[in-house]
Amino acid sequence: MDTALLRAAYETYRAQIMLNGIDHEGKLRIDPAYYFAVSVRMFPYFHTHWCDDLDPFAEIYSIGQEFMDEVLTYVDALWVQGNPIPSFYELEDKFGRDQRSDLIRIFRYCYLNEGFSPEFYSSLLAPSAHPTEASIISLEISKHDCLLV
8 A cells, every 4th residue: 555645644643633532621531542552653553453353554663573572572571581671771772862752652541551560660760760751651641641633
């Protein structure tokens, strides 16, 4: 399928999710993590149930399945084995400083999905071991997270 047509289809899908995911009082009616993933155009790693076949939007996502899988497989293995969880800066060193915003979004998505433990996020966001903008990882979702732009 033509990339421009696929992008248009995704933006229509995204608009439907974002507009219908909030009730008339401004409260979310759907999973906050899924809503966040759609709003920032990232692969909905823990929410692939909507698509029984290959994800038709795989090439459209700003953060794709492969990078998410690489990051989450790495930290999950450390967490499950009881190894120390690296700080955000250590993960940034491993995956590249140019991946900062993607790492923030990935871990925000995980947090909103109630993945990992509070101790995990305490290690990840240890004082002086993460950039200021990474502080949003452990905040509840807000209207500022989900803008239809």
